Amino acid sequence: TKDHMVVFTPSGKRGHFATGTPILTAARKLGVDLDSVCGGRGICSKCQIQPSFGEFSKHGLTSSDTALSDWNSVEQRYKDKRGLINGRRLGCQATVQGDIVIDVPPESQVHRQVVRKAASARVMIMDPAVRTYYVEVAEPDMHTPTGDLERLGTALKEQWDIDGITAGMSVLRKLQPVLRKGKWTCTVTLHKGHQDTEHRILDIAPGYDETRLFGLAIDLGSTTIAAHLTDLRTGEVAASSGIMNPQIRFGEDLMSRVSYSMMNPGGDVEMTTSVRMALNALTNTLSAEAEIQPNQIMEAVFVCNPVMHHLLLGIDPVELGQAPFALATSKSLSLHAGDLELSCMNPAARIFILPCIAGHVGADAAAVALSEAPDQQDELTLIVDVGTNAELLLGNKTKVLACSSPTGPAFEGAQISSGQRAAPGAIERIEINTTTKEPRFQVIGSDIWSDEAGFDAAIATTGVTGICGSGIIEAVAEMRMAGLLDSKGLIGSPAQTGTARCILEGRTHSYVIYDGTADDGPMITVTQTDIRAIQLAKSALYAGARLLMDEMGTDTVERVVLAGAFGAHISPKHAMVLGMIPDVPLDKVTSAGNAAGTGARIALCSVAARAAIEVTVRKIIKVETAIEPKFQEHFVNANAIPHATDPFTILRS
Ligand code: FES
Numbered sequence: 001t002k003d004h005m006v007v008f009t010p011s012g013k014r015g016h017f018a019t020g021t022p023i024l025t026a027a028r029k030l031g032v033d034l035d036s037v038c039g040g041r042g043i044c045s046k047c048q049i050q051p052s053f054g055e056f057s058k059h060g061l062t063s064s065d066t067a068l069s070d071w072n073s074v075e076q077r078y079k080d081k082r083g084l085i086n087g088r089r090l091g092c093q094a095t096v097q098g099d100i101v102i103d104v105p106p107e108s109q110v111h112r113q114v115v116r117k118a119a120s121a122r123v124m125i126m127d128p129a130v131r132t133y134y135v136e137v138a139e140p141d142m143h144t145p146t147g148d149l150e151r152l153g154t155a156l157k158e159q160w161d162i163d164g165i166t167a168g169m170s171v172l173r174k175l176q177p178v179l180r181k182g183k184w185t186c187t188v189t190l191h192k193g194h195q196d197t198e199h200r201i202l203d204i205a206p207g208y209d210e211t212r213l214f215g216l217a218i219d220l221g222s223t224t225i226a227a228h229l230t231d232l233r234t235g236e237v238a239a240s241s242g243i244m245n246p247q248i249r250f251g252e253d254l255m256s257r258v259s260y261s262m263m264n265p266g267g268d269v270e271m272t273t274s275v276r277m278a279l280n281a282l283t284n285t286l287s288a289e290a291e292i293q294p295n296q297i298m299e300a301v302f303v304c305n306p307v308m309h310h311l312l313l314g315i316d317p318v319e320l321g322q323a324p325f326a327l328a329t330s331k332s333l334s335l336h337a338g339d340l341e342l343s344c345m346n347p348a349a350r351i352f353i354l355p356c357i358a359g360h361v362g363a364d365a366a367a368v369a370l371s372e373a374p375d376q377q378d379e380l381t382l383i384v385d386v387g388t389n390a391e392l393l394l395g396n397k398t399k400v401l402a403c404s405s406p407t408g409p410a411f412e413g414a415q416i417s418s419g420q421r422a423a424p425g426a427i428e429r430i431e432i433n434t435t436t437k438e439p440r441f442q443v444i445g446s447d448i449w450s451d452e453a454g455f456d457a458a459i460a461t462t463g464v465t466g467i468c469g470s471g472i473i474e475a476v477a478e479m480r481m482a483g484l485l486d487s488k489g490l491i492g493s494p495a496q497t498g499t500a501r502c503i504l505e506g507r508t509h510s511y512v513i514y515d516g517t518a519d520d521g522p523m524i525t526v527t528q529t530d531i532r533a534i535q536l537a538k539s540a541l542y543a544g545a546r547l548l549m550d551e552m553g554t555d556t557v558e559r560v561v562l563a564g565a566f567g568a569h570i571s572p573k574h575a576m577v578l579g580m581i582p583d584v585p586l587d588k589v590t591s592a593g594n595a596a597g598t599g600a601r602i603a604l605c606s607v608a609a610r611a612a613i614e615v616t617v618r619k620i621i622k623v624e625t626a627i628e629p630k631f632q633e634h635f636v637n638a639n640a641i642p643h644a645t646d647p648f649t650i651l652r653s
Contacts, residue, residue, distance in 0.1 A: 006099075008032045008101075008102050008103075013030040021096045023089070023096065034104055034109070036091075038134040043208045048108050049090075049091040049094070051094075052102070052103045068095070069096075112125075124235065125605075126235050127608050128299075130189060130190070130191045130213060131232075133188050135186060138184070162199055164197065166200050171204055182206030194614070195611075196334070202298060203298075216230070216283065220304035220308045222248075222257075222307070223245055224242050227282055230601060232298065238286075238290035240286075242421060243285075248409075254305065254307040258317050258320060261317055268311065268314075268318075276342065283342070283345060294344045300345065300352075303596050305360075306360065331614075332353060332355040333351070334350065334351070336349075337350070352604075352610065360404045361403060364599075365402050368595045369620065370613045371595040374395045376397065379558035381393075383592075385595055385596055386563065386564035387411065388409040388411075388412055390407045391404050399619075401551055401623055402622050403547060405544030408536060413467060416467065418523075423468070425462035425464060425466070427466070427471040429471065430475045430478050431474075433482070437482055437499035441513060456518050463521045464519055470569065473574050476530075476531060479491070484497050484499070508529075535639055538578050539639050543634035547630060556583075557584055560582070562575055562589065563594065575589070576589065
């Protein structure tokens with residue numbers, strides 16, 4: 001038979017194939033990324049391709065008629081039942097009949113790229129640990145006796161080139177009825193982590209099963225727990241939600257939780273139980289929101305600081321409370337959902353926990369490194385992940401340093417009088433007029449400013465419930481710029497500031513942002529105690545950054561990335577005014593949202609990323625803040641607002 005030139009776009013891969021070669025086969029031979037779940041049986045439609053002749057028409061080929069086969073019965077049946085858009089064909093059914101250019105649409109790529117909304121706008125490649133495969137299994141034969149599992153293994157090897165499978169009891173128990181019900185066809189859900197040599201069968205269903213599979217990317221913070229329910233085929237987030245970490249009642253910050261465990265026998269168990277219960281509740285919320293069954297959740301990836309890490313695992317964190325801050329393990333962990341009593345997902349679901357960097361620098365810092373890739377930057381970049389325990393990374397292609405800093409929960413809206421987590425109704429943006437001292441604000445869930453017409457209607461469903469982390473940062477910085485606050489952080493009296501919004505509460509003043517009238521809600525104020533909590537938090541953050549700079553032997557950084565678990569992005573201008581970060585030109589400060597959460601999502605969607613971060617983490621040099629006397633010195637010096645320079649120079653730049 002005649003050979004034809006076949007070109008795939010966008011990869012540009014090309015080769016010669018005989019008349020009658022299925023397009024899927026040609027794609028596989030050339031290493032073109034064309035998806036298939038059913039293995040070319042015309043069932044799954046994942047292999048859709050778009051014939052296009054652009055490149056060849058230049059060379060005189062004008063007709064498509066001869067280049068591809070006519071619709072065969074399988075393809076026709078699929079088309080009649082489900083439809084195929086825009087002249088698309090099933091790659092496994094259409095065969096080569098002439099020279100042809102074939103476009104592989106993004107949805108048909110196995111390793112489809114997902115554009116991330118991060119500041120760096122990099123793409124992530126889908127390469128999940130959990131995938132489904134459709135197989136046809138040989139029927140048993142008395143003369144060559146083999147078990148059903150062994151014949152399934154042979155089928156996976158022959159049809160998918162998958163070597164080595166293992167199955168637990170729950171799969172073995174259903175294997176025989178499933179195979180018989182599916183008339184010797186089945187869809188298997190396989191898991192293979194980056195360190196596994198074999199594929200583990202997580203589930204098996206008769207025939208071709210189209211149930212979508214999901215994974216959870218969880219950022220388990222000391223104050224808030226944020227989770228994204230993610231479609232494991234597409235990488236799309238189906239639902240996101242956050243809750244407060246119920247361990248707060250055992251202590252606001254990490255060290256108070258470690259002491260709770262030290263002082264109370266069984267305290268660690270109490271904290272482990274409470275966080276696991278919260279995770280189950282959060283999982284249920286997400287499933288309900290996305291309208292999926294808990295059984296569809298097949299994997300969860302966790303990022304967390306070392307104390308949260310140990311408490312999640314049920315390990316007493318006592319060693320993390322004292323030098324030399326030894327971790328039970330710093331390696332990444334691959335576990336079963338049952339190991340962590342996570343009961344609101346598939347019982348066979350897998351858990352992956354990113355590696356920790358050191359005793360005070362956890363898997364959350366590793367996740368930030370995965371998301372923001374400081375080790376790939378040319379510019380000396382400071383990445384600040386703001387939370388109750390802040391993670392800081394400083395570095396570039398040459399080297400990366402990391403530390404954590406105990407900022408306390410103020411930046412997450414906790415320990416703040418009107419504070420709350422980022423949720424609808426929380427004030428997230430504030431401006432204070434420098435002349436009138438009047439504020440205007442926006443709440444989460446509305447993009448209308450409070451002084452605009454329609455604000456009352458805009459907050460009709462959410463109300464104004466409090467102020468979130470990014471809101472309090474803006475509030476304090478705006479108060480400083482409007483002269484309501486001096487550099488020591490003291491709120492002035494009505495006489496000093498010229499506004500009746502500064503009210504006397506006890507012996508100090510508070511600034512009223514919102515009196516509660518528009519929605520009959522609570523009065524939202526910033527009190528002197530709030531300012532002190534923010535000052536402590538920002539001093540700890542700044543001191544951490546300075547310590548890394550000392551260690552790096554530099555007193556300037558070239559770029560700053562601000563990240564935080566709380567919903568809204570931190571405003572670079574306000575962070576600078578407050579003195580949270582070292583001075584850099586304002587256009588060199590970017591906001592990355594929840595970088596640790598993004599890192600968790602990347603790890604959930606990509607086994608290769610898991611392997612890569614394992615290597616990166618071992619190269620990161622860890623700096624210990626707790627035992628470094630200089631940290632205290634920097635901390636004290638950082639108390640003023642801003643730490644050193646006049647805030648108005650920042651505004652003029
Ligand atoms: Fe499943 Fe083509 S590979 S329909």
